[in-house]
Amino acid sequence: MFKxxxxxxxxxxxxxxxxxxxxxxxxxxxxxxxxxxxxxxLTQENLSDFIVNTEKQVPVLVMCYHGNSSQSVAQYLTAQGFDTVYSIDGGYEVWKD
Incomplete structure (x- = not known):
């Protein structure tokens, strides 16, 4: 489960x-x-490489536009075996400020 x-x-x-x-x-x-x-x-083109080549114990923080799409990707990465996955609330719109 992601956080x-x-x-x-x-x-x-x-x-x-x-x-x-x-x-x-x-x-x-x-x-x-x-x-x-x-x-x-992270794109559709490099997603498979990321999953295969990234240590599953490394914390992964996912950012999208507003914090909605990142939750789906965070859930997907968790299902792929990543131990510590976070979805950033507010996405890049909040991050850039």
């Missing part, structure tokens, strides 16, 4: 745990227009 996390707690986790991965699932144009420098752009 929901607010922007501040997510940013603190990324600082405290250098292994934590921030993934951004927004479309390519939105990602190119602005994203966190630490974010990995």
């Amino acid at each position: 929901r996390i607010n922007k501040d707690a997510a940013k603190e986790m990324l600082v405290a745990d250098s292994n934590a991965i921030l993934i951004d699932i927004r479309d390519s144009q939105s990602f190119e227009e602005g994203h966190d420098e630490k974010a990995l752009h």
Whole structure:
């Protein structure tokens, strides 16, 4: 089961745990227009590689536009065996402020 996390707690986790991965699932144009420098752009094209090549014990934080779509992806990653998955409430709209 994934957990929901607010922007501040997510940013603190990324600082405290250098292994934590921030993934951004927004479309390519939105990602190119602005994203966190630490974010990995997760798309349909690289999803399988991410699942196969990423340690399942590493914390994964999922960001979308507003915090809705990220919940579905977080649930999916949990089902794929990831131990610690978070959906960031408010998504990039809150993150960028």
